[in-house]
Amino acid sequence: MELHKIEQLVEKYFEATTTVAEEETLREYFSKDDIAPHLEQHAPLFNYFAKAKEERFTKSVPLKPGINYMKWVSVAAIAIFTVGLYFYQPTPAPVTLADEYTQEEIESAKEAFALLAMNFNKGTEQLYHLEEFEKTTNKFLTKK
Incomplete structure (x- = not known):
């Protein structure tokens, strides 16, 4: 493949306008040993994708949470609820101006x-x- 076409594909790749087939062409080009010197800086990017595709997760994934976990969550919820009830203080009824001040004081403030x-x-x-x-x-x- 000619170098000019590869350079154009690299530009299109970084502008996010390449197709899947063009990206595959770039991966194939950068997996070879004869890469142009001015394009060698992009080789690790495309080689990383090839290696990352082969990686697999091998550990087991537990699908059910442990029984002890649910017990402790319920104990913590009850403790928080109890503490909230202990420190709960109802708000007093709102106070009106007539309850707080005399009529003469209110008229003086208006003046x-x-x-x-x-x-x-x-x-x-x-x-x-x-x-x-x-x-x-x-x-x-x-x-x-």
Whole structure:
């Protein structure tokens, strides 16, 4: 097989566009001893796949879990459940403002929030004037 075709197949392989037959051609080429020097770096990749195909798992796989394993899992579940019941603390009923504070305290807090809102609005009005000032000065500064 000509070298140019092998180079094209290697490029296609790394772009993931080769077919199964083309990959088999590459495996056959790289399994030989006469590989082009600039393609020798790819030889271990294709040789690995050939060796990995021959590997087999020889150990036995247990299909049933051991009886002792299931006993210990059930004991652990019961222990966790018991500890959870021991440390369980029910949450108290939610407390309303009327239960916590007197009516005078609630009205005083409302007045304080209204004053805070009024002062906050004054501050934002000043920011609006500052923004208008900035727009006007930018008109004069960027004028050509």
